[in-house]
Amino acid sequence: MNTRNQSMPSGVEKPEMDLGYYLDIAISSRWFIAAIVAVFFSIGTLYVFMATPVYRADIMLQVEDSSDGTAGGNLVSNVSSLFQVKSVTAGEIEILRSRLVVSHAVDKLRLYxxxxxxxxxxxxxxxxxxxxxxxxxxxxxxxxxxxxxxxxxxxxxxxxxxxxxxxxxxxxxxxxxxxxxxxxxxxxxxxxxxxxxxxxxxxxxxxxxxxxxxxxxxxxxxxxxxSRLGMIESIQKKLDIQEKGKQRSDVIGAAMRGADPVLISNIMNAIGAEYVQQNVDRKSEEAAKSLQFLDVQLPKLKAALENSEQSYNKYRQIHGTIDIGAEGKLALQQSIDAQAQMLALKQRRADLSTRFGPEHPSIIAMDRQIGELEKVSGSVDSRIEGLPVTQQDVVRLERDVEVSRELYLALLQSSQQLSLLKAGKVGTVRLVDTAPVPEVPVWPIKLLVLPVSILVGLVVGLVVAILKSTFFGGIADPMEVEQQAGLSVYATIPQTDLQQELVKRADAQLPDVSVLALAYPDEPAVESLRSLRTALQFALLEASNNVVLLTGPAPGVGKSFISANIAVLLALIGKRVVLIDADLRKGHLNRYFGEQRHGGLSELLSGSLQVASVLRKTSVSNLDIISTGAIPATPAELLLGARLGDLIAECSRTYDLVIIDAPPILPVTDAAILASHAGTTFLVARAEATKMGELVESARRIKLGGGIVTGVLLNGIREASGRYGYGAKHGHYRYVKYDYAPQRDLS
Structure with missing residues (x-):
């Protein structure tokens, strides 16, 4: 319990919402959070067993390099390598996803x-x-x-x-x-x-x-x-195609998910087979076009070779064998290499020009290479012109023969290779792995869904509990009352369920004590009320009389519980106390002491009974009680009469303390009327239930009725989780249950 003087200290810092705050909310709302976790776990379990299983089927393809590794070692690059298109993985991925490929799978399996x-x-x-x-x-x-x-x-x-x-x-x-x-x-x-x-x-x-x-x-x-097109686009979106490996591996993986394992396996296999087939068809088509081009060029090259050989043979018949010397042989070889490469490039350009325009990057690059070779050839020709005339003629004639022969043989070999390529139906991609029918679904994963559902339920439960406490919860911290309402908190009383058990026994007319302070004097709530008893005696020193009124913003805050127990505790230290049950609507203090309701305050205020007739002694020494009496039709009118003031004045003279249990202030005006007769008024608030606005409005109404609010009693504080000492919330102490019972003297 916290006790405070009536004057509030200035400059009190606002407590921070630290981890302890959230932990406290979690502990106090543990059953609420557990219920939400159970709901989410049930949903997760239902989902795991009821959700349609999702399977995954995948294939693997390899994109092979189609270039010929021997091309660079010959005077003339293997022409067939140029007529093949080297597959680029990124481009092949898009082809694999294309409508050209997917549409054949859609049509074959009638997916529409x-x-x-x-x-x-x-x-x-x-x-x-x-x-x-x-x-x-x-x-x-x-x-x-x-x-x-x-x-x-x-x-x-x-x-x-x-x-x-x-x-x-x-x-x-x-x-x-x-x-x-x-x-x-x-x-x-x-x-x-x-x-x-x-x-x-x-x-x-x-x-x-x-x-x-x-x-x-x-x-x-x-x-x-x-729609056929709609189905094609749907399959395209579902395809997951990626290159395998971190570095460029030329291996492509394609996968698809679906509820029917057989269907997705068939779809992936159909896509893989169609992709390979279209690659083969494309290579065969290109080979056919290249063969058509070579069929036109080969006769021309053969005729050129024959003409060169005839010219060279005639020259030798006329002039005989001529030694061209070392320099001439070197110039001849360089000239042959340059001319052969240049002619091969021109042949390539002629073939590519049938498919691409002059601005195509391949054509532009080829023109640049031809220009460089022409410069080299011109330089060699200049050196040849420095030779004797007969040597120049021999070099030129022999060069023409060798260039024509090598170019013709290279193109003839390429023609044969392309013929094999066309007939063999071989492409540059191959299907490495087909898609087997998956046996185990990839979703839902029980070991993932169930823990995640528990975790999500826990998070949602915590968030809802925190939001509920923040925006819809009641007062939880005495500092909130002092800072926001400007009222001192005289006591924080722990939650106890024992008092309700005592009241139930009284209702069942069981012969037993029904006041917590007498039945369980070691309860933390009773110890808190003892501290309130001490603080109350100091508060009375500054009060105008010895009349103490307890009320609250709404029913159920525990004002009757506090009134009965504080009256007993005061009587136990020798104070003569009278306890007046002024709740003429729902008062029930008589049940705490086994007394009857009738013959009480309402009869006194109506004039049918005198003070001596309504005062009843209890089993507790020094404690008398006045019950509510019969419930009147108009309680407020009775309280406004002069007899109430006379009763309170007489009791104030006769007893050390007069404790009045008033009805709640917000629903009815009775408490405001009663507060005008009390020198000390306490507002009872229930922790985590009473709103700050209710407390402020209650204080305002009491002041408007001519009363004063001495302070607040914060009831129903839940015990902290610690077992020793005080439990803390927001850095402020509150009672926990001690294990400090007296031990038997064994000496």
């Missing part, structure tokens, strides 16, 4: 047709997942819902474009027949399983071929014809 059993809501799909045999459709034979091993396979379902996305219902009739109804049908139609059916709708013709229907008569299935 969604046909499935009509499961019973919520539980049907889960039950069907654990059953193999066919179910009895519907509830009591009605509704057509299923929850067993029903299945349907549709090979064709073509509808007018306006009906795409509309749901149709197929009902099994038995003997291989079915009935279909849905949008555009005025009446249902019947069809035969395995037969191509044609139906007329208000929007056009519908074509349907049901290849298999597995279900008891009455089982219903849903079928939807979706």
């Amino acid at each position: 047709i969604d046909a499935s059993p009509r499961y019973f809501p919520l539980l049907g799909r889960w039950i069907a997942h654990h059953k193999q045999h066919l179910s009895n459709p519907g509830i009591f034979g009605m509704g057509g819902f299923v929850w067993g091993g029903e299945s349907i396979d549709v090979d064709r379902f073509d509808v007018p474009e306006t009906l795409e996305g509309e749901r149709y219902f197929i009902t099994a009739l038995g003997n291989g027949r079915y009935r279909i109804n849905g949008a555009g049908f005025d009446t249902p139609f019947e069809g035969q399983v395995g037969k191509a059916e044609t139906f007329r709708s208000t929007h056009g013709t519908i074509f349907l071929t049901v290849t298999s229907l597995n279900g008891n008569p009455g089982a219903r299935f849903t079928i939807v014809r979706m």
Whole structure:
């Protein structure tokens, strides 16, 4: 308990909401938080067992380098390597995701047709997942819902474009027949399983071929014809394609998630196979175009080679064998290399120009290389011109022969390689791993969902408890009262449930003491009231009389409990005390002392009884009590009479203390009337229930009625978790239960 003087100290610092504050809220709201955790755990458990399992199917592809490693060692680069397109992983990823590839998988598997059993809501799909045999459709034979091993396979379902996305219902009739109804049908139609059916709708013709229907008569299935383009785009969004490895590995992984493990496996395998096939087709097409180009160039090169050889042979017949010397041989070899490379580049450029424009980066780069080789060739020609005339002729003729021969042989070899490439159907990508049917779902993960649901429930519970305490909770800290209401807190009284048990025993007319201070004198709440007794005696020194009034903002704050127990504690130290139950509406102080209600304050105020007749001695020495008496129709009018003042004045002269238990101040005006007769008035507030605004308004009404508010008694403080000493909240002490009972003297 905290006791304070009536004057408040100035400059009190506002307590900070530290970890202890939140821990205190968590402890006090532990059952509320536990309930929220239980709710979230139940939701998580239900989700784990009821959610549709999600599976993952994946494939792996390798993008191979198509360049020929021997090209750089020849005078003429292998021309076939130029006609191959080197796959770049980033580009291949986009091709793998392209409509070109995905559309073939959609068409092959007819993914734009969604046909499935009509499961019973919520539980049907889960039950069907654990059953193999066919179910009895519907509830009591009605509704057509299923929850067993029903299945349907549709090979064709073509509808007018306006009906795409509309749901149709197929009902099994038995003997291989079915009935279909849905949008555009005025009446249902019947069809035969395995037969191509044609139906007329208000929007056009519908074509349907049901290849298999597995279900008891009455089982219903849903079928939807979706947009082909929409399905392609949906598959594209679901594809997860990434390059494997941190560095460029030329290995691509592609995966997809879905509820049907067989379907997603088929989709990924179809996409992988189509991707490889389109790569092969592309390489074959390029090889065919290159062969067509070479078929035109090879005869020309062969004729040029034959002409060069004839010219060279004629020159030798006329002039004989001529030694060109070391310098001439060097110039000849350099000239052959430059001319061969330049001619090969020109051949490449001619081929590329059939596919790309002059501004293409490959064409521009090739023009730059040709220009550099022309400079080298010009430099070699200048050196050749410095030779004797006969040596110049020999060098030029021999160069023409060698260049023509090597270029012709290189292109001939390339033609043969391209022929093999075209015939062999070989591409630059290969399917390393196909997608097996996944057996274990990747979601939901029980070991993840359940702990996360508990954690989320704990966080939500804590947040709600803190928000509830912050915005909707009552006063929890005496410092709040002193800082915001400007009222001194004279006592903080711990929560106890023992008093309620005593009152219940009294209501059951069991012969027992019903006051906590007498039945359980060692209770922390009683010790707190003893401290209040001490503080009250000091407060009375400055009061105008010895009349003490206890009231509260609303019912249920514990003012009657405090009134009865403080009266007993004062009487136990020899003070002559009279306890007046002035709550003429719901007062019940008589139950604490085993007295009757009738013959009390209301009879006195109405003039039917005198003071001596309403005063009753209790089993506690020095303590008398005046009960409420019969509940009057107009309590406020009785309290405004002169007899109330006479009663209080007489009791004030006769007793050391007059304690008045008044009704709550906010619902009725009785307490304001009574407060005008009291020199000391305490407002009783219940911790975590009474709002600060209620306390401020109560004090205002008492002052308007002519009374004064001495201070506040904060009742119902919950015990801290510590076992010894004081428990702290916001850095302020409050009572906890001591283990400090007297020990028996064994000496």
